[in-house]
Amino acid sequence: MEIDKSLIAELKKAKSIVFFTGAGISAESSIPTFRGKDGIWNKLKPEELANFDAFMKNPEMVWEWYNHRKKIIQESQPNRAHTTIAEIQNYFDEIIVVTQNIDNLHRRAGSKKIFELHGNIERNYCINCKEFYIENLDFSAGVPKCKCGGLIRPDVVWFGEYLPMDQFNGGEKAAANCDIFFAVGTSAVVYPAAGLINVAHTAGATIVEVNIEETALSHIANYTYTRKAGEILPQIFNDYSGSAGLN
Ligand code: BJW
Numbered sequence: 001m002e003i004d005k006s007l008i009a010e011l012k013k014a015k016s017i018v019f020f021t022g023a024g025i026s027a028e029s030s031i032p033t034f035r036g037k038d039g040i041w042n043k044l045k046p047e048e049l050a051n052f053d054a055f056m057k058n059p060e061m062v063w064e065w066y067n068h069r070k071k072i073i074q075e076s077q078p079n080r081a082h083t084t085i086a087e088i089q090n091y092f093d094e095i096i097v098v099t100q101n102i103d104n105l106h107r108r109a110g111s112k113k114i115f116e117l118h119g120n121i122e123r124n125y126c127i128n129c130k131e132f133y134i135e136n137l138d139f140s141a142g143v144p145k146c147k148c149g150g151l152i153r154p155d156v157v158w159f160g161e162y163l164p165m166d167q168f169n170g171g172e173k174a175a176a177n178c179d180i181f182f183a184v185g186t187s188a189v190v191y192p193a194a195g196l197i198n199v200a201h202t203a204g205a206t207i208v209e210v211n212i213e214e215t216a217l218s219h220i221a222n223y224t225y226t227r228k229a230g231e232i233l234p235q236i237f238n239d240y241s242g243s244a245g246l247n
């Protein structure tokens with residue numbers, strides 16, 4: 001696929017770039033997405049499992065879902081989309097990742113400035129006293145409990161819960177101040193995260209969408225690349241570095 005020359009020209013002038021990422025960026029690392037044509041949670045609605053009531057009703061089932069996903073994530077590696085974003089940190093004043101993903105793959109790829117809007121699967125906390133548990137939990141006696149007796153849950157954001165304020169505020173500030181805003185592998189339907197695209201758009205950033213299908217945000221994107229993130233991001237930044245005399 002041909003990369004627009006005008007985008008390369010904009011990249012040459014850009015100082016601050018935000019990568020707003022969703023489950024699709026990790027699809028090529030064999031981590032299933034929630035929605036979209038290849039989303040394996042299509043039958044298992046995230047709205048039904050990713051909420052506090054479901055956890056209180058059936059913590060075993062919710063933990064089974066997270067432990068299953070944790071195993072997939074632990075066995076996966078960052079792909080060319082994650083590594084490209086990490087590699088270009090040397091080329092620009094500011095590369096900021098604002099991710100909805102809980103899989104930690106941006107950090108593992110080497111990205112430094114990351115805002116995690118929906119938590120991180122490597123952390124857990126007690127629903128009662130809020131004590132954090134980072135180490136592998138012991139499920140031999142059922143759902144793990146805190147010293148205080150409270151149930152331990154994954155440190156992720158479920159429907160109806162507030163996003164971590166420092167992470168959301170950081171992401172919002174980055175969106176409002178960037179020159180180019182890439183939205184990569186997100187269906188852009190879950191709020192308030194998806195609202196950051198509008199924040200960037202209203203502030204005058206160039207919006208670049210990378211997705212294998214059209215989404216709720218395609219109509220406001222200045223550039224839309226309907227391709228896999230692991231193919232198109234390396235191509236964009238190869239063109240950029242070639243034309244900037246880097247490489
Ligand atoms: C590729 C690809 C490849 C594939 N390359 N692309 C109406 C209006 C506004 C808001 C609401 C509303 N009704 C309800 C709400 C609130 C609700 C919400 O937004 N609901 C919508 C579904 C309507 N939001 C909330 O509840 C949020 N909290 C909140 O609002 O707090 C305020 C409040 C407090 C108290 C009371 C009431 C309000 C919290 C949202 C939390 C979302 N949590 C989850 C689970 C996290 C933990 C976990 O992972 O288990 O976050 S849900 C799930 O969706 C997960 C994701 O981060 C999130 C977004 O999904 P994402 O990343 O976009 O993935 P997909 O699968 O949807 O899309 C993948 C895309 O990739 C597809 O487009 C593919 O085509 C593409 N793709 N392969 C490029 N190789």
Ligand code: ZN
Pocket residue numbers: 126127128129130131146147148149150
């Ligand atoms: Zn506790």
